[in-house]
Amino acid sequence: MSGTAANLAEIAAMVERREVGYSLEASFYTSQAVYDLDMRAVFGAHWLFCATEAEVREPGDYVTVEIGTYSLIIVRDDDEEIRALHNVCRHRGSRLLEDPCGSVGNLVCPYHQWTYRTDGSLIFAEGQSPSFDMAKFGLRQVHVRTVAGLIFVCLAEEPPEDFDEVAAVIEPYLTSYQLTEAKVAHQTDLVEEGNWKLVMENNRECHHCDTSHPELITSYFPFLRYSEEDVTPRMRPIYDRYLAATENLDNVCRINGVPRELVHELDTRPTGFMIMRLPLDGDGASFGPDGAQVCRKLIGDLTHPxxxxxxxxxxPNSWFHLLSDHAVVFSVLPLGPDRSMVRTTWLVHPDAVEGVDYTIEGLTSVWKATNDQDRALVEKAQRGVTDPSYEPGPYALVEDDVESFINWYVRRLHDYLTPHHEHAEKLGRLHAAASQ
Incomplete structure (x- = not known):
């Protein structure tokens, strides 16, 4: 059996023996073979959040995105459609665009000047034979979908078919924020020295928030999974505030005709998701001190803070927080078995004025601090899983969304590996028979 087939067989065995409710074996977080498989079975096969429409507001505006060894151009074409194109010239393969973002009239290869419209069609290729058909050499397209201003791409030839169902559920929640018209106020890229799954596991729970995120928790109530029987006398005043804030949020949602219900399908479909609306403490508006606004101008068409x-x-790679005054969107892209990039983008109303309605420091300070704290936690976890003494440990009851993420991930590997493993075993049997 080839080395690649042997690696797949070994990973398949790890998938099969994964114990429900426990973290993964160390190789899932450290192995190059597992990372390579993740890039094929997860990042090469599923819908990935990569950018917002606010980043490509005008025709010709683009961003480039690196997904493993792929480079993509996300661009608004001349008809104002969002396109996702492979960043590879069809002549001899040169990279077309190097900058992370910008604006172009046409896409011109810097090597031999093959020229493409922003929809990917080829319009100039010097020195070709009379029989050359430019229509056959447009830039290769990538599946792209937008949902209420969020841009998703899929590298697979046949993307998961449930995306329309998911979009139909989440779009009514997002519409009021009008992210298609929003303005990018700030964006950061943070490299974390940890496997992408550790980044996502850390995000999928707040079990660590009380001790790790003092800036963030001032806005949140600590009762997400509490019942009234769990509330101690010391916590009763906070719980009463929580009940009042919950009732107020229910009324605001009802008056504004927006959905309020929790929808939790993180591990029950290929395009796993969860959406919920949480009441905030204090002013109940945003991530400012005691829940105060961080932008004076409310986002979208919201009228109530x-x-x-x-x-x-x-x-597999994103989370979003939408407040009355701004939105914060996050994406995670793997850079290697033990390195990941977390991109954070802050969006505000297009008419919000920096220095008048908000400051960059006031808008971003909570999540800049939280991201850096999470970076340190992920890096500690990465060092831990590389220790020979590491073995999978049990998730706490409040870490059920971590279990949902890992369950979703393991199912994706299982579905991908099953035909490959069966094929490898068949080749092994044929090879053994031929050598007898």
């Missing part, structure tokens, strides 16, 4: 936190999780 106490709109809570609309929290959206999408498998």
């Amino acid at each position: 106490q709109f809570g936190d609309l929290s959206l999780h999408m498998q």
Whole structure:
């Protein structure tokens, strides 16, 4: 059996023996073979959040995105459609664009000047034979979908078919924020020295928030999975505030005709997701001190600041927080078995003025601090899983969304590996028979 087939067989065995409710074996977080498989079975096969429409507002505006060894151009074409194109010239393969973002009239290869429209069609190729058909050499397209201003791409030839169903559920939650018209106020890229799954596991729970995120927790109530019987006398005043904030949020949602219900499908479909609206403490508006606004101008068409936190999780690589005054969107892209890039983008109303309605420091300070704290935690976890003494440990009851993420991930590997493993075993049997 070839080395690649042997690696797949070994990973398949790890998938099969994964114990429900426990973290993964060390190789899932450290192995180059597992990382390579992740890039094929997960990042090469599923819908990935990569950018917002606010980043490509005008025709010709683009961003480039690196997904493993792939480079993509996300661009708004001359008809104002969002396109996703492979960043590879069809002549001799040169990279077309190097900058992370910008604006172009046409896409011109820097090597031999093959020229493409922003929809990917080839319009100039010097020195070709009379029979050369430019229509056959446009840039290769990538599947792309937009949902209420969020841009998703899929590298697979046949993307998961449930995306339309998911979009139909989440779009009514997002519409009021009008992200298609929003403005990018700030964006950061943070490299974390940890496997992408550790980044996502850390995000999928707040079990660590009380001790690790002092800036963030001032806005949140600690009762997400509490019942009234769990509330101690010391916590009763906070719980009473929580009940009042919950009732107020219910009323605001009802008056504004927006959905309020939790939808939790993180591990029950290929395009796993969860969406919920949480009441906030204090002013109940945003991530400022005691829940205060961080932007004076409310986002979208919202008229009430106490709109809570609309929290959206999408498998495998993104999460979103939408407040009454701004939105924060996050994407994670693997850089290697033990390195990941976390991109954070802050969006505000297009008419919000920096220095008048908000400051960059005031808008971003909570999540800049939280991201850096999470970076340190992920890096500690990465060092831990590389220790020979590491073995999978049990998730706490409040870490059920971590279990959902891992369950979703393991199912993706299982579905991908099953035909490959069976094929490898068949080749092994044929090879053994031929050598007898």
